[in-house]
Amino acid sequence: MSAELAEQVRQRRTFAIISHPDAGKTTLTEKLLLFSGAIQIAGSVKARKATRHATSDWMEIEKQRGISVASSVMQMEYRGCTINLLDTPGHQDFSEDTYRVLTAVDAALMVIDAANGVEPQTRRLLQVCRARNTPILTFVNKMDREVQEPLALMDEIERELGMTVVPFTWPVGMAKFFGGVLDLRKDQMRVFSPGEDRVAGTEEIVDGLANPVLNERFGDVYEQAAGEIELVREAAPAFDEAEFLAGRQTPMFFGSAVNNFGVQEVLDALVDLAPPPGPRPAIQRTVEPDEGKFTGVVFKIQANMDPAHRDRIAFLRVASGKFSRGMNLKVVRSGKTLRPNTVVTFMSQKRELLDEAFAGDIIGIPNHGVLQLGDTLTEGEALQFTGLPFFAPELFRSVEVADPLKTKQLRAGLTQLGEEGAIQVFRPMAGSVLLLGAVGQLQFEVVAHRLEHEYGVKARIMPARYNVARWVTCEEADGGEKELKRFIDANSHRLALDAVDAPTLLLEYAGELRAIQENWPKIKFHALREHAGLVFQQRMGD
Ligand SMILES: Nc1nc2c(ncn2[C@@H]2O[C@H](COP(=O)(O)OP(=O)(O)OP(=O)(O)O)[C@@H](O)[C@H]2O)c(=O)[nH]1
Numbered sequence: 265m266s267a268e269l270a271e272q273v274r275q276r277r278t279f280a281i282i283s284h285p286d287a288g289k290t291t292l293t294e295k296l297l298l299f300s301g302a303i304q305i306a307g308s309v310k311a312r313k314a315t316r317h318a319t320s321d322w323m324e325i326e327k328q329r330g331i332s333v334a335s336s337v338m339q340m341e342y343r344g345c346t347i348n349l350l351d352t353p354g355h356q357d358f359s360e361d362t363y364r365v366l367t368a369v370d371a372a373l374m375v376i377d378a379a380n381g382v383e384p385q386t387r388r389l390l391q392v393c394r395a396r397n398t399p400i401l402t403f404v405n406k407m408d409r410e411v412q413e414p415l416a417l418m419d420e421i422e423r424e425l426g427m428t429v430v431p432f433t434w435p436v437g438m439a440k441f442f443g444g445v446l447d448l449r450k451d452q453m454r455v456f457s458p459g460e461d462r463v464a465g466t467e468e469i470v471d472g473l474a475n476p477v478l479n480e481r482f483g484d485v486y487e488q489a490a491g492e493i494e495l496v497r498e499a500a501p502a503f504d505e506a507e508f509l510a511g512r513q514t515p516m517f518f519g520s521a522v523n524n525f526g527v528q529e530v531l532d533a534l535v536d537l538a539p540p541p542g543p544r545p546a547i548q549r550t551v552e553p554d555e556g557k558f559t560g561v562v563f564k565i566q567a568n569m570d571p572a573h574r575d576r577i578a579f580l581r582v583a584s585g586k587f588s589r590g591m592n593l594k595v596v597r598s599g600k601t602l603r604p605n606t607v608v609t610f611m612s613q614k615r616e617l618l619d620e621a622f623a624g625d626i627i628g629i630p631n632h633g634v635l636q637l638g639d640t641l642t643e644g645e646a647l648q649f650t651g652l653p654f655f656a657p658e659l660f661r662s663v664e665v666a667d668p669l670k671t672k673q674l675r676a677g678l679t680q681l682g683e684e685g686a687i688q689v690f691r692p693m694a695g696s697v698l699l700l701g702a703v704g705q706l707q708f709e710v711v712a713h714r715l716e717h718e719y720g721v722k723a724r725i726m727p728a729r730y731n732v733a734r735w736v737t738c739e740e741a742d743g744g745e746k747e748l749k750r751f752i753d754a755n756s757h758r759l760a761l762d763a764v765d766a767p768t769l770l771l772e773y774a775g776e777l778r779a780i781q782e783n784w785p786k787i788k789f790h791a792l793r794e795h796a797g798l799v800f801q802q803r804m805g806d
Contacts (some may be wrong), residue, residue: 269586269622270554276666277538278348278581280366282393283375284383292375292521292530292583293338294586295583299531300347301339308590335568337579337626338367347536348626352389360655360703361564361685363392364637366624366649368563368581371538373397373530374514378404378411378438380578382424386795390425391544396651397511399538399678402429403530408458411441414493415670418516425527428513430503436492436683437485438648445518445526446473446489458523463714467525509539537763541624544583546640547648549551551584553623557740558585560627561649565684567718577628578635583649593641596648604629613803628706636683651683656735656791657688657701660728660770664697670721677719678711682763690733690760690768696787698762699728699770731772734789735762742786755780766793 280501281489283289306742338349341375350360350369358564366372372393374386393400404417412420418429424777436443436453439481444456444467453475455468468475472492507513516535519526541553544561551559562578593602607627621627629635665674678698687708703710708725715721752759752767760768769789771777 266554266556269556272622273553273624274540275345276347276348276540276622277371277534277539278350278351278369278541278624278626279371279373279534280352280369280792281373281375282352282362282366282386282389283383284377285452287375287377287380287383287386288521288558289375292373292403292405292527293349295351295521295524295527296531297338298524299528300342318351329664332531336564337628339625343535346529346622346625346788347534348624352628360653362389363428363653363655364563364685366396366563367391367396367653368579370541370624371401373534373535374400374402376402376404376417378406378414378417378423378518379409381412381417381420387424388431392572392653393414394426395510397509399509399511399536400427401530402514402516403521403526404435404516404518405689407435407445407518407526408456408523408698412805414518415495418496419515421514421713427511427728428501428507429510430498430500430513431516431518432503432533433517433519434489435525436489441485442486443482443519443738446493447529448473448493454521454525455526458520471639498570505537509792510539514598529561541583546697547650549736551647553584555584557643558591559583559640559642559645559647559649560587561652562635562637562641563652565635565637567684567714576633576635576680577630579637580629580635581628581639582623582625582627584623586623587625588625592643594644595635596640596642596646598634600634602629602631602634604631604645633683634678637685643722654793655703656733656793657703657770658733659702659705659708660733661700661702661725662697662728662729663700664724664726665672666722673719673721674715677715677721679763680719681711681714686714688762690762690770692760692770693756699730699791700725701733706783729772731769731773732777734771734777734791735793736767737768737788737790738786739788747786751784756805 267397267593281289281293309766340347340349341436350365374390376382376386381668388591393465414435418431421427421429423626432449433445434447438640442456444454446453451471451473453470453473455470503515515537517526517529517533523529543550543552560577560580560582563579565576566579567576589607590603590605595602595606607629640647642647665671678689681687690699690701692699700708712723712725715723736748738744738751757771758770760770764786769780777789
């Protein structure tokens with residue numbers, strides 16, 4: 265069994281695709297799936313695009329929710345590997361969700377629009393990848409358009425994202441003079457021909473980067489590319505696997521997703537360079553992927569489209585061992601046992617019933633609230649995986665029901681939406697009005713809409729005076745619980761409890777924080793907390 269398991273793990277790649285909206289993530293995803301033969305026509309990937317023309321933002325989100333259950337995780341087979349591809353929501357208001365998706369992958373594919381270079385959302389996402397040392401592959405897209413010079417792009421990525429860039433391919437020209445890419449490793453040029461429906465692997469290949477044919481055929485743009493390559497070869501370091509795996513060095517590829525050009529190289533790089541599932545830290549110990557026993561962690565919860573059923577899908581990353589349908593799983597937090605029979609996988613864009621899954625795979629477990637974000641599932645062992653982040657909200661609202669008789673429904677609805685990670689809910693220690701905290705404005709609209717349609721509660725969402733939240737803790741050496749209680753007693757008027765009862769300081773101005781920190785040097789203030797009240801020390805700024 266363990267030899268089989270080790271082999272299954274070795275053949276797995278699990279990665280997220282990240283970019284600023286409109287860089288071509290959807291298009292690239294679709295082409296990757298086409299290449300691997302996972303789909304004939306990337307139906308649901310295309311469908312996602314159609315929703316973009318919806319009239320209002322939250323309606324769009326509503327529609328996307330349904331589609332994205334199917335399209336947010338995709339599995340494909342390529343060159344003997346099982347590749348799990350996780351999509352990340354493009355809208356920055358939903359970046360918390362994206363951050364959590366990034367905890368479930370072993371690598372990330374960054375798509376850059378060659379005209380726009382590094383954009384704000386790329387920067388934010390990269391910060392999270394860097395904090396976790398996630399290896400990153402870079403695809404520079406839209407070379408068929410008027411774009412930035414490749415040297416300038418390379419420089420920008422290095423400077424802005426703090427990684428060394430190692431080009432694996434180099435473009436010859438751009439826009440209508442885009443001739444193709446020089447493959448620096450295979451010593452050949454792949455010639456570009458436009459066409460959305462171009463079949464994989466049919467491009468013309470000319471051997472030898474210095475082949476005189478290239479100069480004759482492409483003239484100036486070839487000469488320029490050859491000159492740039494010389495510069496790059498002198499300046500850029502050689503590819504170093506350890507640096508790549510540590511997230512400090514990124515292989516860079518050029519292409520045009522819409523023209524199906526340069527996509528196969530990316531898929532090959534995922535197989536050849538991206539790492540298989542590795543060990544994952546839990547509070548109690550480190551878990552190896554090829555351990556015999558199953559363990560997994562819930563990193564995303566998504567409500568299903570059918571509000572009448574209220575079922576939700578918990579997305580679980582298998583951290584170790586093998587999952588088989590019908591096996592008993594212990595939810596470590598609650599001690600409850602689950603025996604999921606209708607676990608789904610996401611092969612070929614359809615939710616299919618799944619019989620088995622291995623470390624690295626993503627499985628979906630429909631449930632009615634038994635599973636929460638961050639939950640660890642095991643065959644019995646008491647284990648809690650760490651690392652699922654919750655960010656201190658930056659926007660706050662108070663929430664009340666129009667009809668006081670619906671108070672119970674409001675609380676129930678908010679509890680579920682909070683567990684799903686759609687919003688953060690705080691109960692102030694003084695007073696009874698609930699507070700909502702979000703990272704993006706759109707989250708409030710979605711919550712109001714869903715409260716009404718899924719829970720039958722018309723909620724009044726009103727301005728709140730807070731702008732800053734910090735989770736507070738105190739280490740044992742600094743007085744621990746006792747000192748924390750002293751702090752809480754003295755500040756209860758500006759403290760609230762979050763969904764897992766972690767005490768949180770709420771402030772109107774960031775400036776107040778400094779004064780409080782000075783007065784309470786033994787208390788730690790955190791902008792990021794992990795599931796189960798554990799805390800990251802690190803500040804993840806903008
Ligand atoms: N010219 C050109 N256009 C492209 C290329 N790849 C994608 N596009 C276009 O760029 C636009 C955005 O592409 P998408 O794939 O929808 O971008 P996205 O990153 O998924 O966007 P979000 O879903 O908003 O995150 C679409 O109109 C694509 O047709 C390319 O290689 N060349």
